[in-house]
Amino acid sequence: MNLHPFKNEIGDDEIRIISSNIRYSRCPDDDSIKSINEGQEQPNEDICQDTSHEMPLSGISYCIAPGTEKNDAEVELGPVPDEILEEVNRSLAEEFYSEDKARWDRLIRPFCCYEHMQERVNVKPMWDEDPERNDETRQSCVLESIDEPERNDEPRQSCVPERIEPKWNVALERNDEPRQSCVSERIDEPKRNNNYIWIIILGVIVVIAAIAIALGSGLFKSDDAPEEVGELFVEATVEAPIPNKNIVALTDSIDTKEKGDTVAMTPIPAAPAKHFTTRKDTLINNIRLVVLTPQNSVPKLQLIDEFQADTTAVLAVQAADIRRDNMEIVGAYVKEGELLSKGEAKAGFCAIVNGQITLGVADASPMLEQALMNDGYFFRQYPLVVGSQLVENKPKGRSIRKALVELDGAISVVLSMHKLTYHEFSQALIDLGVRNAIALVGGDSSVQYIDEEGRKFTARDVVRYDSDYINYIVWK
Amino acid sequence: MERRLLFTTTMEVLRVPAETVVYITADGNYSTIMMADNGTYVLTMQLGQVERRIAEIMNANDNRFIRIGKSLIVNREFITSINPQRQKMVLSDCRTFRREVTASKEALRTLKELLEKEVEL
Numbered sequence: 001m002n003l004h005p006f007k008n009e010i011g012d013d014e015i016r017i018i019s020s021n022i023r024y025s026r027c028p029d030d031d032s033i034k035s036i037n038e039g040q041e042q043p044n045e046d047i048c049q050d051t052s053h054e055m056p057l058s059g060i061s062y063c064i065a066p067g068t069e070k071n072d073a074e075v076e077l078g079p080v081p082d083e084i085l086e087e088v089n090r091s092l093a094e095e096f097y098s099e100d101k102a103r104w105d106r107l108i109r110p111f112c113c114y115e116h117m118q119e120r121v122n123v124k125p126m127w128d129e130d131p132e133r134n135d136e137t138r139q140s141c142v143l144e145s146i147d148e149p150e151r152n153d154e155p156r157q158s159c160v161p162e163r164i165e166p167k168w169n170v171a172l173e174r175n176d177e178p179r180q181s182c183v184s185e186r187i188d189e190p191k192r193n194n195n196y197i198w199i200i201i202l203g204v205i206v207v208i209a210a211i212a213i214a215l216g217s218g219l220f221k222s223d224d225a226p227e228e229v230g231e232l233f234v235e236a237t238v239e240a241p242i243p244n245k246n247i248v249a250l251t252d253s254i255d256t257k258e259k260g261d262t263v264a265m266t267p268i269p270a271a272p273a274k275h276f277t278t279r280k281d282t283l284i285n286n287i288r289l290v291v292l293t294p295q296n297s298v299p300k301l302q303l304i305d306e307f308q309a310d311t312t313a314v315l316a317v318q319a320a321d322i323r324r325d326n327m328e329i330v331g332a333y334v335k336e337g338e339l340l341s342k343g344e345a346k347a348g349f350c351a352i353v354n355g356q357i358t359l360g361v362a363d364a365s366p367m368l369e370q371a372l373m374n375d376g377y378f379f380r381q382y383p384l385v386v387g388s389q390l391v392e393n394k395p396k397g398r399s400i401r402k403a404l405v406e407l408d409g410a411i412s413v414v415l416s417m418h419k420l421t422y423h424e425f426s427q428a429l430i431d432l433g434v435r436n437a438i439a440l441v442g443g444d445s446s447v448q449y450i451d452e453e454g455r456k457f458t459a460r461d462v463v464r465y466d467s468d469y470i471n472y473i474v475w476k
Numbered sequence: 477m478e479r480r481l482l483f484t485t486t487m488e489v490l491r492v493p494a495e496t497v498v499y500i501t502a503d504g505n506y507s508t509i510m511m512a513d514n515g516t517y518v519l520t521m522q523l524g525q526v527e528r529r530i531a532e533i534m535n536a537n538d539n540r541f542i543r544i545g546k547s548l549i550v551n552r553e554f555i556t557s558i559n560p561q562r563q564k565m566v567l568s569d570c571r572t573f574r575r576e577v578t579a580s581k582e583a584l585r586t587l588k589e590l591l592e593k594e595v596e597l
Contacts (some may be wrong), residue, residue, distance in 0.1 A: 013545065
């Protein structure tokens with residue numbers, strides 16, 4: 001039998017019985033969820049009967065029982081090193097299921113009882129001998145209650161009490177004798193608590209320092225609380241790569257509008273905004289959608305040569321379609337105020353003027369002139385959603401769809417993970433809450449983004465046509 | 477009272493009786509539940525999260541679900557045949573539906589031994 005219940009991750013060649021006796025812990029280091037089986041093929045109701053003491057999502061650590069049967073007397077208690085834990089877990093996985101259950105009962109179960117442990121290694125309990133207090137202490141740390149009919153005369157608690165700080169100096173070399181073990185969830189609690197205390201203290205110091213710096217620089221002297229405004233309109237006010245300028249300009253306009261007079265604004269010191277893209281996987285009527293939202297970045301259009309030479313874009317998606325016959329752009333296309341293509345084959349448009357994106361549907365849009373006059377950008381695509389209403393389009397085939405959407409007041413790119421018709425995609429976008437949307441180049445067109453941690457993701461990187469006019473909408 | 481598996485996402489809630497779940501497959505960040513009525517549900521959860529959810533919900537003595545490799549959880553009640561050599565496993569209620577899934581030879585061999593052992597017991 002090749003079961004591996006103690007492994008955190010499961011391999012392709014392994015199987016694992018799922019039951020409530022599998023315990024899961026969240027690793028404090030990488031926040032991953034790890035599973036820990038009690039080591040039983042068949043769940044035994046004797047174990048974990050009292051589920052109120054189980055902590056399925058708390059940190060669970062292992063301890064090994066005091067030594068082997070040979071050298072019990074040599075063992076002292078102490079912190080269990082990680083390498084021992086790994087070794088024990090591995091060996092337990094091999095031993096538990098390579099042998100019969102009787103072996104489990106003989107080797108493991110006795111050591112899940114503290115009194116047995118005490119008996120074997122002559123450990124003096126660190127709690128008071130007062131039986132009532134003992135009971136309290138044990139109640140607070142009980143993890144498993146084992147009803148063992150043949151051992152009625154012995155206590156049934158199965159873990160080390162909280163106050164014990166055992167010192168383990170177990171010989172690391174693997175003995176011929178099988179290792180005994182028990183599962184304890186609290187044995188490294190004091191160490192974790194110490195870490196938390198230090199983290200909290202450090203956090204408090206950092207917060208105090210930050211407040212002191214902010215007070216010193218006059219950040220909180222403004223009555224207009226610009227932070228919220230800056231955050232709320234961060235997507236719509238990306239005019240320049242310097243965030244301070246954005247905040248000042250925005251605050252200025254709000255003051256003028258609300259108070260009717262102008263206010264002399266001084267630049268507000270702020271931390272440099274970080275450019276990245278947030279990703280959200282969602283599901284609409286069993287249709288998988290990925291929503292990519294650029295943060296603190298400015299949109300523009302680039303042709304393929306410029307795009308390939310510049311790798312700083314936090315989000316890039318192919319924008320306008322290319323004609324198969326002449327390999328030129330379909331519909332009107334403006335790049336930095338220069339008209340590269342004419343036409344109105346598709347009614348939807350995206351205009352980028354002064355860093356602001358406008359999505360709409362119009363055969364003749366003044367936004368085209370705006371883009372030409374202000375060195376802006378403009379391209380045409382199929383309209384999908386206008387004012388939360390579905391727009392029908394002629395193509396009826398299914399493909400991976402992509403769209404530039406206005407969602408929750410921000411501009412995002414939505415990708416479908418299924419092949420959909422335009423109708424299905426538009427309907428899914430409406431259900432998602434999209435207000436306006438136009439299509440982007442679908443199928444296996446290129447998509448890439450950089451997340452908050454600076455990792456670059458490329459969904460596809462296929463260029464179907466050999467055209468100089470393959471173009472991208474990018475955010476920087 | 478039949479026990480239902482409850483999965484919640486930001487968009488929806490899914491409640492399905494455990495005995496009607498045939499198998500669950502992984503697809504990247506998503507998992508797909510195949511039901512006994514041939515219906516499917518897609519979850520925005522990784523298979524590990526689904527496994528944890530099942531373990532939390534199910535009774536202690538209910539071990540019908542088995543994780544096989546990285547991308548499959550099966551309901552053992554529906555396992556009809558296992559062929560490790562062909563890397564095939566048939567899940568069926570022998571009446572209304574029949575589904576075939578694949579897994580590694582080693583995993584299927586282990587599963588076969590496990591089920592054989594249960595029969596012996």
